[in-house]
Amino acid sequence: MTGRQRVVVIGGGISGLATAALVAREGAEVTLVEARDELGGRAGRWSSEGFTFDTGPSWYLMPEVFDHFFRLLGTSSAEQLDLVRLDPGYRVYFEGRDDAFDLPATGARDALVSLDPTAADRLDAYLASAAETYDLATSRFLYSTYESLGPLLGRGMLARLPRLARLLGEPLDRFIRRHSRDLRVQQVLGYPAVFLGTSPAAAPSMYHLMSHLDVGQGVLYPRGGFSSLIDAIARLAEQHGARLHTGHRARRITVEGGAVTGVEVETPDGGTRHLPADVVVSSADLRVTERQLLGPEHRSRTDAWWDKRDPGPGAVLALLGVRGELPELSHHTLFFAREWERGFDAIYGADPRIPDPASLYVCRPSASDEVAPEGHENLFVLIPVPADPEIGAGGVGGAGDAKVEATVDAAIRQIATWAGVPDLAERVVVRRSIGPADFEREFGSWRGGALGPAHTLRQSAVLRGSNASSRVRGLLYAGATTIPGIGLPMCLISAELVVKRLRGDRTAGPLEEPA
Known part of the structure; x- marks a missing residue:
């Protein structure tokens, strides 16, 4: 980024707020507009008669992603959140069985193996593979904009390609069955596919890495609920100079000469206002961005493309x-x-x-x-x-x-x-x-989906789509409908990918953290 660029962020969910915070720290003049009267998007709160509910995300997984994000902003998860480790991480009731299964905070591997002791060696191999694949994903794939595939094929990657091909080509459920014949184990290892918006039969076995999160890392919870996470990110965005406007609905992304010029918004009093911008980042549902905020000549995706998506x-x-x-x-x-x-x-x-x-x-x-x-x-x-x-x-x-x-x-x-x-x-x-x-x-969820496009093979990694418009210069995307995908950690990474785009950074790993 050169000079003091004007950046307008559309959407005040976690990805929009994270983008506003990171880009403002880069030195840009950032304005965020959110249509609703409160920030947070799906990660909202609702209170009634002394009860306070999170209305969306409720699992705190991939803690190192949150740690890295906060360090990029000069702080830490420990400073911003009151995190507690859950014990058990979760409980499972299996239909037709009276005994529930608890995954303890310590000894999770042993608890899992107790469901199928005959598969101990195979389950150890599964968990070791999950940890290795997770490390590979975070170091090579999740933090890549895929502008260039060169960084993805660096030292050591060529030797791993045959294994990666197998993990991408075999469904998760089949991969799990090769490691245990016990239905309970298969369900415990397979349920994370739901976090990916799909089923174990449709998810590539690459996503067995998800078992490293709950079994390998454990499960945390931020006291005050997930709205406390939203409050922390919004607070940091404002501290770094971003202006956050609720009750401002984006109506149109304005384009001249093939480049963004700003965003036309509806203000709380029913009027309209044009916010000039050198860069626009839409964290709205990608279909909303393309079909409602852009003219037909500026859309990158056809109806036929959408018809084939899950x-x-x-x-x-x-x-x-x-x-x-x-x-x-x-x-x-x-x-x-x-x-x-x-x-x-x-x-x-x-x-x-x-x-x-x-x-x-x-x-x-x-x-x-x-x-x-x-x-x-x-x-x-x-x-x-x-x-x-x-x-x-x-x-x-x-x-x-x-x-x-x-x-x-x-x-x-x-x-x-x-x-x-x-x-x-x-x-x-x-x-x-x-x-x-x-x-x-x-x-604005496409077809009323709760999470975002499913992480099937054709909707994962580079195949999920670019986080930059192919038709409009200066238009970038963040959130669950673009790379890297669904979930709070992925939304934080999507904000970081915006910064990498603005910097022209084509590396595969996370941004370097400030000293």
Whole structure:
């Protein structure tokens, strides 16, 4: 970057805020515009009757990515967040079994092996491979803009190419089955595919690296919830000079002579304003950016391109305030259906439908934080469903659309039965549901998807797409719909990739941290 460039960032989710902070530290004049009245995007908060809920991300994984991001801004995770290590990292209920499985904070490998002692050597090989592949991904792939493939093929990479080809060509579920025949182990090793917006059958086995995160590294939690992470990044962005404007909806990216000139926004009073810019970074959903903010002549992707893409899963969320304690649930609790392949087929198959029974995720942050009135619990329930806004929108107190509320009711019954809390439904005192139509309306999510485009082979790494427009100079992208992909750590890295673009940095690894 030369001179004091004017940069406008569209979107106040974690990727937009992180971009604003990093680019402002580079010396640019940064203005961020967010359509909603609060920052955070999917990583929002909602409070009611003394309960405080995170409305989106709830897993703190890849801590070194957060550490690196904060160090780039001259601070640290320890200074900005109050992190605690969860023990157990999570609990699993398997359909048809009374005994739950806990993944402890220490001895996680031994706990996993206890599910299938005959596979101890194979599981050790699996975890060692996951650690090695994770290190390779963070050093060679995740922090690359793919402007040049040369840095990806440096010393040692040529010898690894045959192994990488095998990991990319074999589905994750098949790779897992070669290491254990126990269904419980297969589910524990395969569920991280959901974090990638896909199924174990569709994810390349390269993504077995995800098991290094929970089994190898453990699971952390920021006290105050994930909105405390958003608050920290927004605070740092402003400290470095970025101006953050909520209630300002981007309406059009203006272009002259093939280069961006700014962003036209709608202001809170209903007026319009043009923000001039030398660089525009859109962290909005890529389809929104292309279809709503750019004219047809400036779009890089055709309708045929979009028709071939996988939007990932949708979700029905339930925010539940519950009277009394729930020791049956850990901070993170997973409920795995015995025939979970049928559930994935229901979500991603040719006949999309809401799975029954579904494999659920439940977060109980009141186990680790003061987010509920005394003597009460706070639950966040995620039910994976097809990416389909026709499923409907949610509401407060059971006032959402019929399919959404029926899905929540079924999930409450399932949790009650599997975890042994027969009176759970009667103890719910606060209830809010969120459906795919809410994701589409509130966040511009393509087809109401909850996470972002699935990490299938054709939508991973360099095949996921560039973070720079091929038609408009000065237009860059950040967020879950561009590289490197889905999840809070990936969104932080996407912000760093914007800086690498602006610097002309084509290296494959993370930026050098300041002394």
